[in-house]
Structures are given as C-alpha cells and as structure tokens.
Amino acid sequence: MRAEDLTPVERRVRDAFSRGEKLDLRVGDPPDDEPANSDGWGPERVVRGAALTWLLRDGSGYAPQPFEQLALAYRALGHEAAAGSTETFNPVIFTLDHLLPVIGLGQGTAFTPTAGTQWIGYLLTASGRILATTIVTGVTRSLNRR
Known part of the structure; x- marks a missing residue:
C-alpha cells in the first residue's frame, strides 16, 4: 500500500x-x-x-512492537513517566546477560519473562554461575600448580 x-x-x-x-x-x-x-x-x-x-507501520514497513505502541500512546497523552523504557529486546544480549553473572548488560532486568520462559531464565542464570565457578576453579588450579 x-x-x-x-x-x-x-x-x-x-x-x-x-x-x-x-x-x-x-x-x-x-x-x-x-x-x-x-x-x-x-x-x-x-x-x-x-x-x-x-x-501503524512507519515508512520503511517496520511494525512497532506492542510495548513501543503502548509507550507511544502514553507519550501522546502526556504521560512520559508511564511510557517507561523504550529499549528494544535483544535475545542474544538477554541470554548473555543471564549467562555472564559478573557483567550487567541491562537486558535481564529490563524485560520480565512470562511464566513459561521464566524457568529458561533461571536455567540460564544457574548455567552461567556454574560456568563462572568452573572457570574460576580452573584458573585457580592452573595458578597453584606453578
């Protein structure tokens, strides 16, 4: 069109x-x-x-995500605080944010998973902590041998 x-x-x-x-x-x-x-x-x-x-799309054919549409509606009504963050969801960064417990990339706290995917987030977080512990243990043993 x-x-x-x-x-x-x-x-x-x-x-x-x-x-x-x-x-x-x-x-x-x-x-x-x-x-x-x-x-x-x-x-x-x-x-x-x-x-x-x-x-509802812009000139390039991009359809805004539901949150972006809601934020736009709040801004049109003059409720800037209710519009909240307009950060877009990036699944790769979200996964890295859960797997790397030392680094905070902002995606893990900006998006709340639903009930079903919440368990995946818990699993990724636990896997990341196990991975970090394993790496620290390996480095410690490597340094103690010298």
Whole structure:
C-alpha cells in the first residue's frame, strides 16, 4: 500500500495519528454509530483494515512492537513517566546477560519473562554461575600448580 492509495478519511486518520490526536468519525446518532449498522456508512466514515495496518507501520514497513505502541500512546497523552523504557529486546544480549553473572548488560532486568520462559531464565542464570565457578576453579588450579 502507498500513501496515494489512501482514501480522504484514511488520510485524516494518518494525519491525526502522526500528530498523536484523536479522530472522531461518529455522526452523533447512537444507532447510526453502531458498527452493526455500518452498511449505511458512506466512504467518509469507512477505513479499511489494510489501511489501518499500513498506518501503524512507519515508512520503511517496520511494525512497532506492542510495548513501543503502548509507550507511544502514553507519550501522546502526556504521560512520559508511564511510557517507561523504550529499549528494544535483544535475545542474544538477554541470554548473555543471564549467562555472564559478573557483567550487567541491562537486558535481564529490563524485560520480565512470562511464566513459561521464566524457568529458561533461571536455567540460564544457574548455567552461567556454574560456568563462572568452573572457570574460576580452573584458573585457580592452573595458578597453584606453578
């Protein structure tokens, strides 16, 4: 989809979204505003689902992650503190952060795993501590032999 393919109402949605503003397409009559009665809506009120999906992406086709979308909504409402960190999740760094107990890379504390993956985090942390202990023991024995 391209910007030229948008209908006038979809352009209004795009402009309001980019400014962080609300766009009200209701006519003020509750029965007419019900989605169940959308057959009578004209083109000035209909926004295609494909257009909404496209509008949620940036120009390069990148779709923001759910947390980024939530943070954007909080910022649009003026709640900067509630927006929190916008650090993106990096699974490799997250794994290294759990495997290397001495180094704090920030990923282990920035993202809370769900119940199922929480055990993987515990396993990675325990493996990292065992690895660190083994390395320290090997280095200590190597130095004591000399």
